[in-house]
Amino acid sequence: xxxxxxxxxxxxxxxxxxxxxxxxxxxxxxxxxxxxxxxxxxxxxxxxxxxxxxxxxxxxxxxxxxxxxxxxxxxxxxxxxxxxxxxxxxxxxxxxxxxxxxxxxxxxxxxxxxxxxxxxxxxxxxxxxxxxxxxxxxxxxxxxxxxxxxxxxxxxxxxxxxxxxxxxxxxxxxxxxx
Amino acid sequence: xxxxxxxxxxxxxxxxxxxxxxxxxxxxxxxxxxxxxxxxxxxxxxxxxxxxxxxxxxxxxxxxxxxxxxxxxxxxxxxxxxxxxxxxxxxxxxxxxxxxxxxxxxxxxxxxxxxxxxxxxxxxxxxxxxxxxxxxxxxxxxxxxxxxxxxxxxxxxxxxxxxxxxxxxxxxxxxxxxxxxxxxxxxxxxxxxxxxxxxxxxxxxxxxxxxxxxxxxxxxxxxxxxxxxxxxxxxxxxxxxxxxxxxxxxxxxxxxxxxxxxxxxxxxxxxxxxxxxxxxxxxxxxxxxxxxxxxxxxxxxxxxxxxxxxxxxxxxxxxxxxxxxxxxxxxxxxxxxxxxxxxxxxxxxxxxxxxxxxxxxxxxxxxxxxxxxxxxxxxxxxxxxxxxxxxxxxxxxxxxxxxxxxxxxxxxxxxxxxxxxxxxxxxxx
Numbered sequence: 001x002x003x004x005x006x007x008x009x010x011x012x013x014x015x016x017x018x019x020x021x022x023x024x025x026x027x028x029x030x031x032x033x034x035x036x037x038x039x040x041x042x043x044x045x046x047x048x049x050x051x052x053x054x055x056x057x058x059x060x061x062x063x064x065x066x067x068x069x070x071x072x073x074x075x076x077x078x079x080x081x082x083x084x085x086x087x088x089x090x091x092x093x094x095x096x097x098x099x100x101x102x103x104x105x106x107x108x109x110x111x112x113x114x115x116x117x118x119x120x121x122x123x124x125x126x127x128x129x130x131x132x133x134x135x136x137x138x139x140x141x142x143x144x145x146x147x148x149x150x151x152x153x154x155x156x157x158x159x160x161x162x163x164x165x166x167x168x169x170x171x172x173x174x175x176x177x178x
Numbered sequence: 179x180x181x182x183x184x185x186x187x188x189x190x191x192x193x194x195x196x197x198x199x200x201x202x203x204x205x206x207x208x209x210x211x212x213x214x215x216x217x218x219x220x221x222x223x224x225x226x227x228x229x230x231x232x233x234x235x236x237x238x239x240x241x242x243x244x245x246x247x248x249x250x251x252x253x254x255x256x257x258x259x260x261x262x263x264x265x266x267x268x269x270x271x272x273x274x275x276x277x278x279x280x281x282x283x284x285x286x287x288x289x290x291x292x293x294x295x296x297x298x299x300x301x302x303x304x305x306x307x308x309x310x311x312x313x314x315x316x317x318x319x320x321x322x323x324x325x326x327x328x329x330x331x332x333x334x335x336x337x338x339x340x341x342x343x344x345x346x347x348x349x350x351x352x353x354x355x356x357x358x359x360x361x362x363x364x365x366x367x368x369x370x371x372x373x374x375x376x377x378x379x380x381x382x383x384x385x386x387x388x389x390x391x392x393x394x395x396x397x398x399x400x401x402x403x404x405x406x407x408x409x410x411x412x413x414x415x416x417x418x419x420x421x422x423x424x425x426x427x428x429x430x431x432x433x434x435x436x437x438x439x440x441x442x443x444x445x446x447x448x449x450x451x452x453x454x455x456x457x458x459x460x461x462x463x464x465x466x467x468x469x470x471x472x473x474x475x476x477x478x479x480x481x482x483x484x485x486x487x488x489x490x491x492x493x494x495x496x497x498x499x500x501x502x503x504x505x506x507x508x509x510x511x512x513x514x515x516x517x518x519x520x521x522x523x524x525x526x527x528x529x530x531x532x533x534x535x536x537x538x539x540x541x542x543x544x545x546x547x548x549x550x551x552x553x554x555x556x557x558x559x560x561x562x563x564x565x566x567x568x569x570x571x572x573x574x575x576x577x578x579x580x581x582x583x584x585x586x587x588x589x590x591x592x593x594x595x596x597x598x599x600x601x602x603x604x605x606x607x
Contacts, residue, residue, distance in 0.1 A: 020341045021555040023375055023515040026599045030592040033551040035561045048570035049557060079330045082378060101413050103389055110386040111346045115379050129557065137390040 026078045030054060031119040041123055052076040057175045058127050064155055065095075065130040068162045069177040072104070072126060074119070078144045084113035087122065091173040094161035096133045096144035100170065104129070113135065142168060193298065198223075202487050216484040217238070227252050230482050233319040234258045235308055235335060237284040239462045240325025240357050244275045245288055245469030248323075249296040251479050256292070257302045257319070260285040267450070271464035285440055308335055313342055316352065321478050323355045323469065327460065329381065332356065336366065336374035337516045341490045353481050359462040361495035363473040364508070365481070368517065371491050372508045375516035384458055399439060399446035403455040406434035421458045431456060439536065447464045468496055513597035520545075521601040526579060528606040532560055533575040539591065550593045554583055580606060 004077055028051050035043070045054045058070045059074050070093065076085040089095075089102040097105040106125050108117055138144030146154040157167045164174030207218050216222070232253050234244050237260035243372070250254055262284045264275045275284070285303035291504050291586040292301045304311075308331060316322070316338060336354065344350040352364040356374065366373050385400075392405045411420050411431065421427050432452040439447040452460065473493060480488045489505065496502045512518045522545075526535065532552070539547045552559040559582055560574050561567040574582065583589060583604050591600040 020337070020588065023337055025553075025555075026515055026590055026592060029551060029553055029590070030556075030599065031560070032567065033561050033592060034594050035564055037564070043564045043566065045570075046564055046565055051558070051567075079333070080383065082329055082333070083384065097390070099393065101409070101410075103393075103409060105388065105390040105393075109389075111388050113383065113386070137388065139390055139393050141394060173449060174428065174496075 022078060024076070024078050025051070028119075035120050035123070037120070037123060038127075041127060056123055056126070057061055058123075058130060060127065060130040063131045064133075064158050065162070066154055067177060068093075068175040069128075070130065070175055081115040081118070084109055084117075085119070085122065087126070091175055092171075093175060094140065094143055094157055094167055094170075094172050096135050096138050096140055096147050097129050099139040103139060103148070105134075105137050193227075198252055205483060209486070212486060213484050222483050222485070223252075225353065226479075226482050227254050230320045231255045231257070231318060232478060232482075233316070233322045233363050234262055234325065235331070236324065236325040236327075237272075237274075237288040237303075238262065238268065238325065238327065239271050239359055239464070239467045240471050240474070241284070242272045242288060242324050243468050244323055244357070244475055245274065245292050245301065246296075247471055247475035248478065249292050249299045249301070251475060253478070253482075254299050255302075256299065257304070258285050258289055259304045259306065259308055260288075261305065261307045271462065271467060289478060314337070316342060317350065319352060321353050321355065321481060323357070323474050323478055325357050325359075325474070327359070329378075332374050333378070333516075336368075339366075340373055340517045354581040355477050355481075357470045357474040359467050360460065361466050361470060361497060362493065363470050363477065363489065363495075364492045365477050365489045368489070372510040373514060373517040375506050376511040376514045376518070377492075396438065396442050397446060399435070399444055399451060400455050402435040402439040402442070402444060402447050403431065405438055405450050406458045407430040407454075410434050419445055420456075422453075428453050428456065463497075464493065466497055469497075515598050520597060523603045523605065523607045528578070528580045530579050531575065532577055532579060532582070535562065536575075546595065547591065547593045547600070548595045550591045553590050554587060555590075557582070559583075561591065579604060 006063050013127060032043075037043075040059050042057045043054055044057065045051070046148060047053070052075070054074050056072045056074060057074070057093070060068065061065050071090045073088050073090050074085050077083060087104055087106075089098050091102070091106055092100055104126070106122070108122060108125050133147060135144040136146040143154070146157060161172035162175050164172060166172065202223070205218060205222050208216050230253060232248060232255070234241055234248070234256060237245065239260050241258065241260065245256065245258060248471045258282070263281055264272070264284055264287060266277070266278045266280050269275055269277065272284075272540070274288045278285045283303070283305035285305045289301035289303035292299060322335070322337060322339065324332060339352050339354050342350050342352065342422050351368060351370070354368065355363070356366060357363050387401055387404055390409065391397075392401045393409060396402050396405060407420060428449065432447070432449045435452055436447045439445070473489075473495075477489050480486045490507055492508045494503060496504070510517065526538075536550055536552070539545065539550050549562045551561045553561070558567065560571045583606070584604050587604050589602040589604060591602060592598075
């Protein structure tokens with residue numbers, strides 16, 4: 001018996017312990033309360049008691065997506081920050097790095113995620129996608145091709161789609177900020 | 179349940195002469211380097227064989243080896259937890275299982291096998307999740323050994339054992355021995371040595387491919403399988419969750435991935451690779467399992483008997499080119515979310531409001547917290563940000579702490595000025 005034990009059994013059961021806050025939960029509390037978001041980003045919790053599921057609205061104030069309000073859902077599991085949160089765009093939008101199902105191509109959401117990153121880094125990364133869409137990592141191939149081939153037409157498509165119009169037979173959601 | 183021991187076909191007393199001849203060489207007399215606290219002889223043998231209760235988490239590749247080793251070393255009260263059932267692909271290395279056992283509980287079959295094979299050993303199985311059990315359950319054991327393949331389960335048991343430690347009760351400190359089939363074994367003395375969470379950033383991250391690659395330019399069979407599970411499954415099935423333990427789901431993914439692989443002229447997609455990719459299965463090697471399990475059981479034996487110094491605290495086996503091993507001391511992290519940070523006992527008046535407590539924390543010279551956010555394990559008390567949550571929790575500021583936290587309850591405090599968090603145990607005067 002290594003010394004950390006006393007030989008005699010202590011007959012008293014240890015005092016009933018209360019449920020402890022999980023490491024993931026504390027880390028999320030820390031991430032959220034230390035968010036440093038510009039005026040263009042806002043979080044929304046449909047249940048303020050549930051910190052693990054919320055949405056983020058990005059309203060870019062410059063670039064070609066200016067005037068839109070883009071809503072992303074965040075779902076964080078108990079293995080955070082070993083695993084990244086699951087982030088999806090809740091609207092159907094015309095963007096080279098977002099597909100029609102709302103999947104987002106952002107490296108730190110998958111292959112480049114590290115536990116030292118936090119929710120703030122993901123949010124800043126998402127906003128960056130609207131300022132500088134990246135045609136080299138396409139999820140919406142049509143949009144990416146248009147963007148690198150003919151920027152003016154692409155810009156028109158972006159405006160059209162943001163108003164809820166259709167582009168090449170696909171109807172997009174209206175995302176104009178109120 | 180009584181187990182009738184047999185030896186060469188006839189019933190024998192549990193401990194026949196010479197049963198533990200080799201183990202007793204170690205326990206009968208101190209060696210040149212044994213701890214002075216080691217008491218050679220009957221007392222330690224009685225402790226090992228009649229008093230120690232040990233828990234094995236996982237009855238898979240490592241678990242089978244661990245259970246066999248413990249039973250043969252002389253541990254006689256063994257408990258085992260596993261939520262899995264036996265799959266045909268387990269049989270090459272999980273040697274307590276036979277073809278007739280496929281589909282049955284790993285924990286139950288492993289326990290039955292050991293009890294049949296090693297007379298006098300009691301193995302108590304539990305077929306279910308470790309999270310089903312509470313602190314009282316874990317309190318009953320002297321040592322816990324893990325043979326797990328999941329980071330999440332390890333984090334859970336590690337945090338549970340760290341939180342179990344009660345400074346008033348030495349029995350509450352349960353040594354945790356963690357084996358991993360990638361070739362690591364470590365000893366964790368919760369709150370004393372570095373814990374599993376301390377080294378979380380040492381882990382390899384789960385393999386993930388860029389989503390644009392799997393969507394547009396697949397080159398590997400894995401890209402096709404990820405495409406099927408990450409993009410195609412939610413597109414076709416909507417909100418229906420993918421269950422990686424459901425063979426029908428795997429078959430669906432396999433078919434979708436195979437079709438895509440065909441389209442892109444990629445070879446190598448098959449059913450078992452599909453299962454392996456979506457379940458993140460790491461290939462296990464039987465000999466690595468055996469070495470790591472032996473190392474874990476050796477540590478359990480040394481800790482239970484004090485017959486030799488135990489591992490301090492991390493052992494790695496590198497078997498790729500011959501047999502190379504490396505042992506080092508992983509250091510405790512002050513900002514570890516589980517074992518780091520400070521815990522303060524705070525006695526406050528039962529009239530104290532949340533706002534007053536926050537002021538106390540801000541003014542406390544020795545901690546100097548700026549803008550603290552407070553929560554209990556079940557609810558938020560006051561969060562400084564984001565604005566919506568600040569607003570939602572603001573009404574709590576004027577409430578008495580007593581309304582939100584019972585005596586002896588815990589408050590978790592986070593703030594940008596703290597390395598990670600501060601835990602307060604509240605008592606009322």
